[in-house]
Amino acid sequence: MSFKRFQSSDCSTSTPVKASVQRYLKSSLVESNPLLAPHIDSLIPKKPPLTAYKVTSFLTLYTLNSLPILFETRDGPVLPTLRFVHQYPTLFTSCRVDSGAIPFILGGANIMCPGLVNPGSELNEDYEIGQSVVVYAEGKEHALAVGHLKMGAKEIKEVNKGMGCEVAHFIGDGLFETKSIE
Amino acid sequence: MSCPAPLSIIYCSKCGVPPEYCPFGPDFQSHCMPALIREHPALAQQLYGTQEATDPKSDSDDPAPTASKTVSEETTNLEPWTPTERLTAFYNKYDPTKIPSIPTILTKYSGKEDALFTALTVKYGDEPLDPYLKVKYGIVEEDDEEVVSEGVSGLKLAQGLATKKVFTGKARGTSVKSVEKTCTRIVISKSKLQKKKWQTIVIGLETSPTIKLKEASQAFRKRFAGSSSVKDVAGRKEVIIQGDHVEECGRFIVEKFKVKKEEVWIDEDGEFVNVC
Numbered sequence: 001m002s003f004k005r006f007q008s009s010d011c012s013t014s015t016p017v018k019a020s021v022q023r024y025l026k027s028s029l030v031e032s033n034p035l036l037a038p039h040i041d042s043l044i045p046k047k048p049p050l051t052a053y054k055v056t057s058f059l060t061l062y063t064l065n066s067l068p069i070l071f072e073t074r075d076g077p078v079l080p081t082l083r084f085v086h087q088y089p090t091l092f093t094s095c096r097v098d099s100g101a102i103p104f105i106l107g108g109a110n111i112m113c114p115g116l117v118n119p120g121s122e123l124n125e126d127y128e129i130g131q132s133v134v135v136y137a138e139g140k141e142h143a144l145a146v147g148h149l150k151m152g153a154k155e156i157k158e159v160n161k162g163m164g165c166e167v168a169h170f171i172g173d174g175l176f177e178t179k180s181i182e
Numbered sequence: 183m184s185c186p187a188p189l190s191i192i193y194c195s196k197c198g199v200p201p202e203y204c205p206f207g208p209d210f211q212s213h214c215m216p217a218l219i220r221e222h223p224a225l226a227q228q229l230y231g232t233q234e235a236t237d238p239k240s241d242s243d244d245p246a247p248t249a250s251k252t253v254s255e256e257t258t259n260l261e262p263w264t265p266t267e268r269l270t271a272f273y274n275k276y277d278p279t280k281i282p283s284i285p286t287i288l289t290k291y292s293g294k295e296d297a298l299f300t301a302l303t304v305k306y307g308d309e310p311l312d313p314y315l316k317v318k319y320g321i322v323e324e325d326d327e328e329v330v331s332e333g334v335s336g337l338k339l340a341q342g343l344a345t346k347k348v349f350t351g352k353a354r355g356t357s358v359k360s361v362e363k364t365c366t367r368i369v370i371s372k373s374k375l376q377k378k379k380w381q382t383i384v385i386g387l388e389t390s391p392t393i394k395l396k397e398a399s400q401a402f403r404k405r406f407a408g409s410s411s412v413k414d415v416a417g418r419k420e421v422i423i424q425g426d427h428v429e430e431c432g433r434f435i436v437e438k439f440k441v442k443k444e445e446v447w448i449d450e451d452g453e454f455v456n457v458c
Contacts, residue, residue: 039186083191086189086191086200087188087189087190087191088186088188088189089189090186091186102203102206103206106203106206140200140202140203141200141202142191142200142202142203144203171199171200171203172197172198172199172203172207176198176199177198
């Protein structure tokens, strides 16, 4: 599941988001990104409301003034899009991968544990399984992917094998190329 | 609390990602790097540190151009090329007679080397690759063995060799690789069956994206009132039409299937001519 092959024409049925749903979106976003709490209301104002686009049956994309800013999968957390993250880089829960992982991520791969453990990477020990993270890279300024952890941070360090973070959206994928949706 | 202002992010004008991720894309050397140097020289300098050559400010206090000219240094040189070296390499490849006039050219274009090299690329073709960049970014030079319509030898046409290497363009990261893309090249020839009976053979119809072989064959049948069939010969498809319809078949293909004239060739006793 990712946006690798996404095109703006894949979106169907646009609906304005109900206030209650928008509250839920905000609260779940704040829950996974505590730093966002003081600013959330100015970043995602009540008016105009977000617009929700259905992408296939299990993916929803939320746009503000026709700019995609959030998306949600059936079983994953609410995640911000990368262009949104680039504008407000300090507000999101993040981790850092080592430089060796960059080309793989840019090709659409999920992040394997060693990429989050090797020297050059950073991962806060407190992160639980399912925590949504914005992925930065060693020696690079901008985020290159967003995703959620498939193991707890401690387990990642212990096991150091297999998939550690599922990447939902990365630089250069279909969603990133989609600058606005009409 | 007030909301922090959104940062304005510079994205590469060629591939759309933040410039620091450009080296992972397919067209870094040919597109992104020149664009970045042109549009955001300061950022290019900061990211790659290899742009002294094109940065006018650092040009004046760069004593290297005359010092690092010896051949031995050039081969093992792991510093980025100075403008002199770049230009020498360029003229070595394309026009060695111009080498003596290099200092004059450089003085004329001092501070504007960027424009100079852009113009040169337009005039002659791709710039020779700086070994420093090759080592640093693992860039591999592309072979320019691509064949364009003119200059195609008859043999190649007859064998239906019509592939060229292109980048997929979108892929980025580890999966970047070139793929074979077919160019349209249709060759029409005829062969004798009996004394006065001929058959027309059309090769390469499948290379055109707009043509479906069976439909084409059916259209030929209608047009020339005779049998027409699709035949598999050594992995290629041939359409064989009864009778001598070489000229007319060429015109028919161009009109009916919207194939460009330059892409349809007629075999006249071993000579290949474009359809008229």
